[in-house]
Amino acid sequence: RSSVALDDFYGLEPLYTAEERRLRDTMRAFVAAEILPHIGDWWQREHFPPHLPRALGELGLLGVSLPKAYGGQGASHTAYGLVCQALEYGDSGLRSFLSVQSSLVMYPLYKYASETLQKRWLPPLATGEAVGCFALTEPHGGSDPSRMKVTARRVGGEYVLSGHKRWSTNGLIADLAIVWAKEEGSDQVVGFAVETRSEGFEARGIPGRASLRASVSSEVFLHEVRVPAENKLAVEGLRGPLSCLNAARFGIAFGALGAGYACFDEARRYVAERELFGESLAHKQLVQAGLADMLAELTKGSLLAYHLGRLKEAGQDTPARVSLAKRDNVRAAQRVARTARDLLGGNGILTEHASIRHLLNLESVATYEGTDAVHTLVLGREITGHNAF
Ligand code: TGC
Secondary structure, eight states, X not given: OOOSOGGGTTOOGGGSOHHHXXXXXXXXXXXXXXXXXXXXXXXXXXXOOTTHHHHHXXXXXXXXXXXXXXXXXXXXXXXXXXXXXXXXXXXXXXXXXXXXXXXXIIHHHHHHSOHHHHHXXXXXXXXXXXXXXXXXXXXXXXXXXXXXXXXXXXXTTEEEEEEEEEEXXXXXXXXXXXXXXEETTTOOEEEEEEETTSTTEEEEEOOOOSSOTTSOEEEEEEEEXXXXXXXXXXXXXXXXXXXXXXXXXXXXXXXXXXXXXXXXXXXXXXXXXXXXXXXEGGGOHHHHHHHHHHHHHHHHHHHHHHHXXXXXXXTOOOHHHHHXXXXXXXXXXXXXXXXXXXXXXXXXXXTTSHHHHHHHHHHXXXXXXXXXXXXXXXXXXXXXXXXXX
8 A cells, every 4th residue: 555645645645834734633533533533422412512703713723824913814815715624624513603704704804894893792702702603695596696686775874774685604602793784775785893792683593404513603693783984894895705705715624624524534444344245345346436435535636725725825816716626526526425335335324434424514515615516607607608506
């Protein structure tokens, strides 16, 4: 057997900086000790571990790519991606918490909020003492946020927010919500930092999910919530929320591979031990074909993610480039998880094994932050110049 590491088949390791490796390894050690022994049970019970935000904050793993003065580590975008991947090795729902906190809450505060808001919120969000959520999608659908119905009406020195948002990760446990609304009068999309203890702010869980069960998926009701005008973010139009989604999608392009690698590792262990027709499954040609496909998917996805990271650090992460990586790396992870589930046979449907959990989680990962279809059409528009949404 070759001595080449199967989790780094094309030798990317020397291309990462010492800091990128340090942050990734910190997350890997945390996931091995604190997540893997419990996640099957948490997922079954629809339980999000309440200590997770502070634990990750103490390790300096929230908002890592933001400058140090803004609560981050001043680390590279690649470091952020690797942190997402290491956490998603544990569970996509837990990685969703980190994506929302880092890319959808800390990032817009860093990019678009007043200094006062930044000073108030970025430090506790970085330590995990505060949790944030992002309220963009509405019950009528998520793919066309330009048709959102939530409104923001200016009344003196305040805005009054009204309407209903859905699929906000962390909503029920959040202290701060980044809420996107249409401003009455201008009809522009605008964003607000909204304290969730504000009168009229209500969050509810979304029970009955067969996916991301360890994540706090929520609905958000805005019953005439009054927000100081200073809490309005300094960005207008869809560019605001889409720039945040772009940052989160980047993390998912890395993150989904973590779920894939977890399934690959599980399948390799299983086929080495499980016997069929008098020998281990690892001897079987079809099993080896499945493993070869998994290795190829993960290796290609890792190369894509690595290069996207370096493009982002050079300021060349166009939305279409991010769309390609988000779409194709999630597809890769889905194929890997499905193959792993299959190789585990009947046992593969048990949640004591990770593959079925990852497979079901990835159904959401393929849908949120831009569906597979939306990213396909972003690429179609890039190729043809025609908008086919
Ligand atoms: P268009 O009207 O042409 O452009 C609007 C403005 O946005 C800019 N832009 C982007 N900026 C940054 N990143 C991107 N990916 C961007 N895409 C577009 C664009 O340059 C323009 O700027 P400006 O300054 O010229 O006004 O809009 P479009 O035609 O490009 O977009 C259409 C479409 C369908 C691609 C877009 O609406 C889209 O991406 N839709 C999917 C939205 C989505 O991902 N929704 C699900 C979010 S996940 C969720 O809600 C749960 S929240 C997370 C959680 O809590 O788990």
